[in-house]
Amino acid sequence: MKQILSYSVFALAMLCAASVIPATAQNSASDGYLFEQQWKNTSVPTPFHNYRQGFGCDDQFYIQDKGSDQKKIHVYGSGGFVEDLPVTTGLGSNFTCDQAGNMLVRLGQYQRPMTANAEIRLISPDGSTTADISFPDADTRPLGRSDHWGFVKGDVFSAEGARLVVGRPNTGNIYVIDIKNGALDQCKMLELPFLFSDAADREFASDDYVSHWVDAAGRDHFLAVHRSDNPIDLTFDGDNITANTIRVKSYSNFGTSNGVNCFALAGKNYIMFSTQPNWNDGFVIAELGTTATGDIDGESVNVVAWHDNSYASSLGTDDSSCNNWLNAETTGDRSAYIYQYFPGYYTAKYLFTVQEETPTAVETVRADDATNVTYVNAQGQSSVAPFNGFNVAVTRHADGTTTVEKLFR
DSSP states (O other): OHHHHHHHHHHHHHHHHHHHSOTTOSEEEOTTEEEEEEEEEOOOOSSGGGOOOEEEETTEEEEEEOOTTTOEEEEEETTEEEEEOSSOOOSOOOEEEOTTSOEEEEOSOTTSOOOSSEEEEEEOTTSSOEEEEEOOOGGGSOOSOOOOOOOOEEOTTSSSOEEEEEEOTTSSEEEEEEEETTEEEEEEEEEOSOOOSSSSSSSOOTTOEEEEEEOTTSOEEEEEEOTTSOOEEEEEETTEEEEEEOOGGGSTTBOOOBOOEEEEETTEEEEEEEBSSTTSSOEEEEEEEEOTTSOEEEEEEEEEEEEOOSSSSOOOTTTOOSBOEEEEEEOSSSEEEEEEEETTTEEEEEEEEEOOOOOOHHHHSOTTTEEEEEEEOTTSOEESSOOSSEEEEEEEETTSOEEEEEEEO
16 A cells, blocks of 8 residues: 555656646746746748847837848737837847837948947837937947847936947957937946956957846846857946856756846846757756855856757758847746747747745644655655655645645745
8 A cells, every 4th residue: 555655646746747847848947937938920030131139028029120121120029020110220230228128229230340420329119219329439439340239227318328338359348338318428448357268269259249137136237148158247336347157058058049148036046048959949047046145156057947949950050140039028026028039030928937935735734633744756756854846745644634735845
């Protein structure tokens, strides 16, 4: 009887675990998390060459079209094309937004350095207000080719202003571009206290970017991304910069696509990055550890959710932009929408949820008549103490009855 009971409990544990981590599902998550696709749309502009960067928010995607006969921002939703914003953009692939939803797009030619002409167009969320930024002073103009921009801190049309950070290719330097009231406030070059560790040139490349994010404690960060290396998390104190390497390459399935971004949810910090095969659409979400002083622990990268690659084999650089853009939009204390733009192939929206901890069996069983409680994890192991993560609690009562409960710890 004991053997049959143990087998039944193990089977129940496997059944409950399967409801949380479907082994064959394209989207799955560890115990304590939920990760599910809301929608996916393959009606996106193709080929990818003119549509290299985009982002999602409010259930829609905004994609820059740098084609010489277009120069528009296309809006796509769950059902496909929605509209073109009533504004002309430019020939650059760089396209991003600030925290207020204002968009920034490169007007200058893709693959070429900035000039004295208008180079950045600021666009309000509905496209009704625009302003152009130029860099007439050659001494303060960002130099070198830069194909992508990360997210921007602040509001470009406000008096408090906004900050766009851009790497200078072939150096270890960045340009800090501050914009206030829709106009350039300052542009200055700062030397970084790091070089990317594993890159061949150990410096910024033309397709790297620096992206703003806010951690669980409300502090501002800028993530410097070199798509084939560990990203570097930057914090500013005036012109002083602290650099912290986040070792995503410790994950065995790390992939070399752009799109890495961080976000905070339910008091914790997370990072999203692509997986192998390289230049395809697979990605993971990983929880970042925290040091004793409350800082980001770049050595602790724990993958908790993943989207499996949709393609049988690598697309290769001829078929892919080497970009897999990911960004998060919180939708409550414990949930965030994850937006994915895979240029030339599809847009998708996911819901990532950090589940609330369920009270332990010790707190919920009938303690007055319980004789013993056994905990069984998803691997069928048993213990008198609960395991971290998924548990099945089997309580045997003094009257001979048994209750079985599923819990997360």
